[in-house]
Amino acid sequence: MQKSFLVVVxxxxxxxxxxxxxxxxxxxSIAFFAGAIIAALLFMFLSASSAKSQADYQGPMMTLYVGNLPYRVHEGEVKELFEQYGAVSTVRLVRDRKTGRRKGFGFVEMAESGAREALAKLNDFNFQERTIKVREAKTQDNGDSDNS
Known part of the structure; x- marks a missing residue:
């Protein structure tokens, strides 16, 4: 998103x-106004094409745990890294509730075939001077099962 905005400006x-x-x-001033209108149209086109490419995937999804992330990393940077291997649906970086600081891990939901490849290629990968760990995320058990 930041790159698109920079392109528009x-x-x-x-x-x-x-x-x-x-x-x-x-x-x-009129020339700048006309340039801004052209840029806005370009921005709308870029946004629509990126949203369409993400919405096109309709297959099995997998959630990956990504650990040992740099604390300053942003969701967009993680998404860009994982998109090399397949369609990424969401990136959630976990933050401390009290301080709001990132905790150094998160979750990436992406196409299963791409997730398997990302898991193989990105586990122990050097990302922004940190060796990240990538694993299949475990499902959370909410205690709803019957253990009678």
Whole structure:
């Protein structure tokens, strides 16, 4: 998302510069406004295409536990790493309830076939100067089973 926003801002400035160069009758503010409109359309196009590519996958999903993550890592960076192996549905990095700081682990939900490959390739992988651990996440037992 941050990369898309940066692309839009750059496109707005380039568009404004181009419009002002090729149509000097327009004032700089009108050229910038036109560049911003073009950039907004570009942003909408980029957002729609990325949302469509994520929504296309309709198969079995798997949740992976990812441990020993750098504390400063963001969800987008983890998602980018795992998307090399398949469609990623969600990334949840766990935070401390009191401080709000990340705890250094999280969960990635992704396509099962890609998750198996990511598990094999990314376990003990050096990511941002940390050796991450990737495992299949265990399901939580809420105590609802009958043990009579």
């Amino acid at each position: 750059i496109a707005a400035f380039i568009g404004a510069f181009g419009i002002h160069q090729f149509a000097p009758a327009f004032s700089a």
